[in-house]
Structure formats: C-alpha cells, structure tokens
Amino acid sequence: MKIGLVLAQASEDGAGGTWSEIASIARQAEDGGLDSLWLSDHFFYRESGAPVGSETGYHEAWTLLSALAVATTRVELGTLVLATSFRPPGLLAKMAATADDIAGGRLILGLGCGWNEPEYEAFGYPFDHRVGRFEEAIEIIVPLIRGERVTLDGQWSRVREAAIRPAPTRPAMPILIAAKGERMLRLTARHADAWQTAWFGRPDERYRSRHAGLMAACAAEGRDPDTLDVTVGVSVEESGRDAALPLDPGAIADALAEWEAEGVDHLQFGMASTTPSTVAIILEAVARSRTG
Numbered sequence: 044m045k046i047g048l049v050l051a052q053a054s055e056d057g058a059g060g061t062w063s064e065i066a067s068i069a070r071q072a073e074d075g076g077l078d079s080l081w082l083s084d085h086f087f088y089r090e091s092g093a094p095v096g097s098e099t100g101y102h103e104a105w106t107l108l109s110a111l112a113v114a115t116t117r118v119e120l121g122t123l124v125l126a127t128s129f130r131p132p133g134l135l136a137k138m139a140a141t142a143d144d145i146a147g148g149r150l151i152l153g154l155g156c157g158w159n160e161p162e163y164e165a166f167g168y169p170f171d172h173r174v175g176r177f178e179e180a181i182e183i184i185v186p187l188i189r190g191e192r193v194t195l196d197g198q199w200s201r202v203r204e205a206a207i208r209p210a211p212t213r214p215a216m217p218i219l220i221a222a223k224g225e226r227m228l229r230l231t232a233r234h235a236d237a238w239q240t241a242w243f244g245r246p247d248e249r250y251r252s253r254h255a256g257l258m259a260a261c262a263a264e265g266r267d268p269d270t271l272d273v274t275v276g277v278s279v280e281e282s283g284r285d286a287a288l289p290l291d292p293g294a295i296a297d298a299l300a301e302w303e304a305e306g307v308d309h310l311q312f313g314m315a316s317t318t319p320s321t322v323a324i325i326l327e328a329v330a331r332s333r334t335g
Contacts, residue, residue, distance in 0.1 A: 044299070044302065044303045044307055044308060044309065044310060045078035045079060045119075045308065045309040045310070046077055046078055046079075046299070046309075046310050046311075046312070046329050047077055047078055047079030047080060047081055047118075047119070047121065047309065047310070047311045047312070048068075048072045048077055048079075048080055048081065048311070048312050048314075048317075048322065048325065049080075049081045049082070049083065049123055049276070049311055049312065049313040049314070049317075050065055050068060050069060050080055050081065050082055050107075050111075050317065051065065051068070051314075051317035052065070052082065052083060052101040052102045052104075052107065053099070053100040053101055053102055060100075060102070062102075062107075062110065065102075065107065066110070066111070066114045067319070068317060068318075068319065068322055069111055069114060069115055069118075070114065070115065071319060071322055071323075071326075072118070072322060072325075072326070073115050073116070073117055073118045075322070075323075075326035075329070075330075076326065076329060076330065076333075077118060077325075077326070077329065078118060078119060078309075079118055079119040079120070079121055079151070079309070079311070080111060080115070080118050080119075080120055080121070081120075081121045081122065081123040081153070081311050082104040082107055082108055082111075082120075082121075082122055082123065083101060083104065083122075083123060084101075084104040084122055084124065084125045084126050084129065085101040085104075085126075085159065085162060086101070086162040086165065086166050087099060087100050087101060087161075087162055087165070088101070088159055088162070089159070089161040089162070090161075091160055091161060093161075098161075104122055104125065105125075105138055105142065108120055108122065108142055108150075109141075109142055109145060111146075112142060112145040112146035112147075112149070112150075113145065115149075117149075118149065119149045119150070119151055120142075120146055120149050120150055120151070121150070121151035121152075121153050121219065121311075122151070122152065122153040122154075123153050123221070123239065123241075123276065123311060124153035124154050124155035124219065124220070124221045124239065125152070125153060125154050125155070126155060126156065126157035127154055127155070127156060127157070127176070127177050127180040127181070127184070128156065128157045128163070128168050128169070128173065128176060128177075129157070129168065131200070132179070132180040132181075132183040132184045132187075132200055132202070133183060133187065133193075133202050133205050135180070135184055136183065136184045136187035136188050136207060137187075137207055139152045139184075139188055139216065140187075140188055140207050140210075140211040140212070140216075143211065143212065143213055143216050144211075144212045144213075148212065148213045148216075150216055151216075151217050151219055151237070152184075152188070152216055152217065152218050152219065153219040153220075153221065153239060154177075154180075154181065154184070154218065154219065154220055154221075155177070155220065155221040155222075156173040156174055156176070156177035156227065157170075157173055158173075172199070174224070174226050174227060174230075175198070175199070176199045176200070177227070177230070178226075178230055179195065179197040179198065179199055179200040180200055181220075181230060181234050182195055182197075183195055183200055183202055183205070184218075185218060185234050187205060187206070187207050188207065188211050188214065188216055188218075189211075189214045189215075190207070190210050190211055190214040191206075192204055192205065192206040193205045193206070217236040217237055217272075218234060218235045218236050218237070219235060219236065219237040219238070219239050219272075219274060220234065220235040220237075220238060220239065221238075221239040221240070221241070222238060222239075222240070222257075223240060223253050223256070225256065225260070228256050228257055228259075228260035229260045229263060229264060231257065231260065231271070232257070232260040232261045232263070232264040232266040232271065233264050233266070235271065236271065236272060237271065237272035237273070237274050237308070237309065238257055238271055238272070238273055238274065239274045239275070239276065239311075240253050240254075240274075240275055240276070241275065241276025241277075241278075241311070241313070242276045242277070242278045242287075242313060243275060243276070243277055243278065243286065244277065244278060244286040244287050244288045244298065245286075245288070245298050245301055245302075246301050246302060246305045247286070250275070250305075254273070254305075257271075257273075272308040272309060273306065273307050273308050273309075274307070274308060274309040274310065274311065275302060275307050275309075275310050275311070276310075276311045276312075276313055277298065277302070277310055277311070277312055277313070278312075278313050278314075278315075279295065279312055279313070279314045279315070279321075279325070280314070280315040281315065281316065281321075287315075290321060290324055291324075292324050292327040292328040292331060293328075293331070294328075295324070295325065295328035295332075296328045296329075296331040296332040299328065299329070299332040300332060303332075312325055
C-alpha cells in the first residue's frame with residue numbers, strides 16, 4: 044500500500060504560509076520514505092453561513108505543484124482534488140500534461156466536481172449542475188491527456204478538434220476521481236484509474252458502504268474493479284476527535300495495517316497541523332508499519 048501526505052498550503056493549515064516551509068515539509072516527507080504528496084484545490088474554505096472574514100486560505104494548487112515538481116525527485120504528486128469548475132477543461136488538460144513533464148511522469152491527476160459553495164459565490168463560478176458540468180469536462184480532459192483529438196459540443200463545455208501540443212509525454216497519466224454519489228461513482232468506473240474517498244480514521248461501515256457503492260458502479264459500467272485503484276484519505280488530529288486518528292505512531296501504524304487489510308491501494312494522510320514534528324510522527328508510524 045502506498046502512503047502519502049496532504050501538504051498544508053497556508054498558515055491557517057498549521058505549517059506557515061511560505062513556499063520555503065511547504066517545500067521543507069515536502070522534502071522531509073520524501074526523504075522519510077512516503078510515496079506521494081498531495082495538494083487541495085481551493086480559493087479559500089468557509090463554512091456555509093459563516094461570517095465573511097472567517098475563511099481558511101490556500102495557495103493555488105497548480106502553482107505549488109509545478110514548484111514541487113522540481114523541488115522533489117521521487118514522490119508522486121497528486122491533486123486531492125482539482126475542481127473541474129475552476130478551469131476550462133482543455134486548459135486543465137494542457138496544464139496537467141505540462142506539469143507531468145516537469146515532474147518526470149510523477150503526476151496523479153485527481154479530479155472532482157467541487158463542493159464549497161462560498162468560494163464559488165465569492166469568485167463568480169456557477170454552482171449549479173456540478174456533476175453534469177463535471178461529466179462534460181471529464182469527457183474532454185481524459186482523451187486530451189491520452190493524446191487524442193477531441194470535439195465536444197456540450198451544454199457547458201465546447202471544444203472543436205482540440206489537441207495538446209506538444210503531445211503529452213505520458214499518455215498513461217493516472218486519473219483519480221473523488222466520488223461518493225451514484226452518478227459520480229459511475230463516472231469513476233467509466234473513466235478513472237483510481238477512486239478516492241475521504242475522510243476517515245479507521246475502516247468503518249461508512250467506508251464499506253461507499254466501497255460497496257463503487258463495486259455496484261463498476262458492475263453497472265462493466266468495469267473490472269481490480270483495474271481501479273482504491274485510495275482513502277485518513278485524518279490525523281492531536282486529540283483524535285471526530286473519528287480521526289490520534290497523533291500517536293502506534294495507533295497510526297495499527298490503522299495502516301487495517302486499511303491495507305481492506306485492500307486499499309493508496310492512503311493519503313490529512314493532518315490538522317502539518318509541521319516538521321507532526322510529520323515526523325507520521326514517518327515513524329509508516330516505518331513501524333513497514334517493518335512490522
């Protein structure tokens with residue numbers, strides 16, 4: 044099972060807001076043996092109904108990913124996940140092909156339909172028909188990064204004889220889709236190389252119910268589920284509240300063994316506070332789990 048870390052992207056995430064601090068954490072994780080690093084895609088996060096000014100900020104995902112592509116050498120780099128609402132699908136595919144080339148073929152293109160309505164309202168993006176818009180976007184993005192030429196005259200997206208030039212250097216770049224509803228799970232089974240669900244502590248009935256939904260979607264789409272990687276976001280907090288794992292290497296190592304027994308292919312840790320000391324605890328837990 045591969046193990047990754049979701050990087051903090053601003054001071055509100057507990058790691059400081061400078062690029063040098065983010066890069067230092069990335070190198071610590073890579074040197075410590077993690078398999079992947081992940082970035083969120085938000086303008087900001089604010090609870091619906093919360094007052095203006097209470098936002099948590101995020102540095103822009105693609106800009107950071109491009110910088111990480113040259114600041115690291117081995118780890119896979121993924122987006123968890125890009126909101127297809129925020130960029131035209133042809134541009135997103137073009138950016139992904141370029142970033143993957145910079146990274147030497149280490150990109151995992153994680154995609155989703157978006158969900159935090161306040162940021163949509165603040166920056167003028169439509170929040171309606173998000174799954175329908177996502178479906179059209181994915182029908183453009185996937186063939187483009189596979190090196191194909193695409194024409195689509197959709198309700199929300201239109202391209203005519205579009206192609207990425209220079210051609211993608213790795214047409215097999217993996218596509219990950221975050222999904223839990225029936226329509227999104229069907230699109231995952233139809234188009235993706237990996238499925239992502241979050242956030243959990245230890246495996247529970249909520250996870251197993253979502254996984255059963257994925258299996259049903261694969262059956263409906265005629266997809267062999269063994270060809271689709273399962274990835275799971277796991278929360279770690281100092282207090283271990285709300286079903287998150289406590290910041291304890293033994294407890295984390297035990298949970299890793301349980302997730303591996305569930306057949307998970309790739310796990311991403313998300314932390315309430317991502318600092319050198321908390322990342323060191325994750326690395327200790329991973330080392331324990333791998334030496335058994």
